[in-house]
Amino acid sequence: MKAPRFAYARPASVAEALALLDKHRDDARVLAGGQSLVPMLNFRLAAPKVLVDINRIAALAGIKVTKTHVRIGALTRHAEIERSADIARHLPLVAAAMPHVAHPAIRNRGTFGGSCALGDPAAELPACALALEATFVVAGKKGERRIAAEDFFKGLYATALKGGELLIAAEFPLARPGYASAFGELARRHGDYAMVGVAAHGSGKSVRAVFFGVGDRPVALEAENAGGILSKLDTDLEPRGDLHASAAMKLHLAKVLAGRVLGELTA
Amino acid sequence: MNAPLETVEIEATVNGERVKRSVPARQNLADFLRHELELTGTHVGCEHGVCGACTVRVDGEIVRGCLMFAAQADGCKVDTIEGLSDSREIEELQSAFVLTNALQCGFCTPGVLMAAQALLRDLPNPSREQIREYLSGNYCRCTGYQAIVDAIEAVAKTRQARGNR
Numbered sequence: 001m002k003a004p005r006f007a008y009a010r011p012a013s014v015a016e017a018l019a020l021l022d023k024h025r026d027d028a029r030v031l032a033g034g035q036s037l038v039p040m041l042n043f044r045l046a047a048p049k050v051l052v053d054i055n056r057i058a059a060l061a062g063i064k065v066t067k068t069h070v071r072i073g074a075l076t077r078h079a080e081i082e083r084s085a086d087i088a089r090h091l092p093l094v095a096a097a098m099p100h101v102a103h104p105a106i107r108n109r110g111t112f113g114g115s116c117a118l119g120d121p122a123a124e125l126p127a128c129a130l131a132l133e134a135t136f137v138v139a140g141k142k143g144e145r146r147i148a149a150e151d152f153f154k155g156l157y158a159t160a161l162k163g164g165e166l167l168i169a170a171e172f173p174l175a176r177p178g179y180a181s182a183f184g185e186l187a188r189r190h191g192d193y194a195m196v197g198v199a200a201h202g203s204g205k206s207v208r209a210v211f212f213g214v215g216d217r218p219v220a221l222e223a224e225n226a227g228g229i230l231s232k233l234d235t236d237l238e239p240r241g242d243l244h245a246s247a248a249m250k251l252h253l254a255k256v257l258a259g260r261v262l263g264e265l266t267a
Numbered sequence: 268m269n270a271p272l273e274t275v276e277i278e279a280t281v282n283g284e285r286v287k288r289s290v291p292a293r294q295n296l297a298d299f300l301r302h303e304l305e306l307t308g309t310h311v312g313c314e315h316g317v318c319g320a321c322t323v324r325v326d327g328e329i330v331r332g333c334l335m336f337a338a339q340a341d342g343c344k345v346d347t348i349e350g351l352s353d354s355r356e357i358e359e360l361q362s363a364f365v366l367t368n369a370l371q372c373g374f375c376t377p378g379v380l381m382a383a384q385a386l387l388r389d390l391p392n393p394s395r396e397q398i399r400e401y402l403s404g405n406y407c408r409c410t411g412y413q414a415i416v417d418a419i420e421a422v423a424k425t426r427q428a429r430g431n432r
Contacts, residue, residue, distance in 0.1 A: 001314060002293065002294075002295070002298070002314070003293045003295070003336075004293065005273060005291075005292075005293050006273070006292055006293060007271030007272055007273050007292060008271060008272055008273070008275055008292035008336065008338050009269060009270065009271040009272070010269075011269055012269075016269055020269070020271070024271070034334050034335060034336075034339075035316060035331070035334055038295070038315075038316070038333070038334040038335070038336075039314075039315035039316055039334065042314050042315050042333070043315065050271045051271075051292070052271075053338075053339060055339060079328070099400075102404065103319070103401075103403055103404025103405075104329065104382065104385065104386075104389075104401055104404065105319065105322050105329040105330050105331050105382065105385075106316060106331060106334075106404065108328040108329060108330050109330045109331070109334065109335065189403060190399075190400055190403040191400075191403045191404055
């Protein structure tokens with residue numbers, strides 16, 4: 001199907017985008033890479049009156065490394081993150097996740113911010129942000145605010161973003177010495193959304209594993225070691241069955257995948 | 268362009284030619300190419316980014332034509348299968364597809380060729396597994412992919428042997 005009718009605006013700056021979002025409020029949607037929003041429009045699952053296309057706001061794109069953080073601009077394309085030497089060096093978990101994010105033609109267009117702002121529970125990047133305890137930078141009429149990843153993902157396609165707000169960037173703490181990360185995902189076809197995925201990060205003293213595709217949002221579990229995480233899965237994961245797998249199958253796959261990924265983490 | 272509009276004026280370079288049109292905001296790039304410019308080599312299959320039949324190049328990178336609005340291509344360089352074919356950029360791939368029977372109905376072929384050319388630019392010497400992974404975003408319901416992978420592998424080897432891409 002085709003997208004319903006809408007009016008299209010292409011602001012040149014964050015200020016212009018915020019003014020449009022403030023003016024049109026619930027009638028407006030932000031168009032970033034469009035790789036999820038456009039299918040939703042074509043399926044008529046969304047019918048905003050106004051699309052605010054942020055693709056020409058250059059200030060929103062790019063990766064910056066500071067002494068304490070890696071900042072990924074909301075409009076940074078998946079393909080740029082995949083190719084980035086800074087990401088490979090400082091955020092190996094994100095680098096490992098990138099080949100699983102859809103397909104090359106979609107990674108050329110899809111954006112980091114779009115993926116996080118959508119809040120798809122089976123998506124890779126929200127899980128990575130949660131695993132690495134990133135902070136989201138959000139702009140609104142009253143200025144900027146910062147939201148910890150822990151508080152950002154609120155449920156199925158729901159985030160802490162309020163009407164009139166725009167996701168600007170995510171800030172990831174630089175990798176600490178002694179920490180490692182590992183990533184794994186099971187999908188029917190390479191590049192499809194995960195049936196189950198795990199993004200893990202940890203040291204010899206603690207492990208944090210984020211499971212995705214198994215709930216209405218990414219689920220973070222923490223323990224002293226891999227065994228501690230594995231022993232929690234039966235009680236702490238409550239996957240729902242969907243078209244691709246029953247709840248029991250998802251839980252089984254989560255255990256198998258967690259065993260592999262955590263094995264890799266502590267190897 | 269700041270006020271929201273339902274009709275958008277665009278200028279783009281499509282297969283090397285400047286085009287200027289007034290388009291409905293809701294028209295996707297694949298439909299624009301097909302209906303407005305009569306470039307029907309770009310196929311429309313699923314219309315939600317799964318099948319890859321509408322793959323085109325925008326500013327040198329492959330994208331889904333169904334997941335981008337024509338209005339967003341304003342000021343961009345767009346290349347379609349017609350452009351790549353006329354410029355002979357994909358001549359070797361086309362010959363290899365014929366030789367190995369890498370197409371049957373041909374519906375997916377333009378998108379597959381667009382993706383294959385991008386693959387060989389990024390990975391001049393891909394393994395069969397890398398070819399399969401890269402093409403995971405292009406559905407083919409006839410061939411079972413084996414012959415498509417054969418064709419792309421053969422072209423990669425020819426280009427490698429010749430020492431260029």
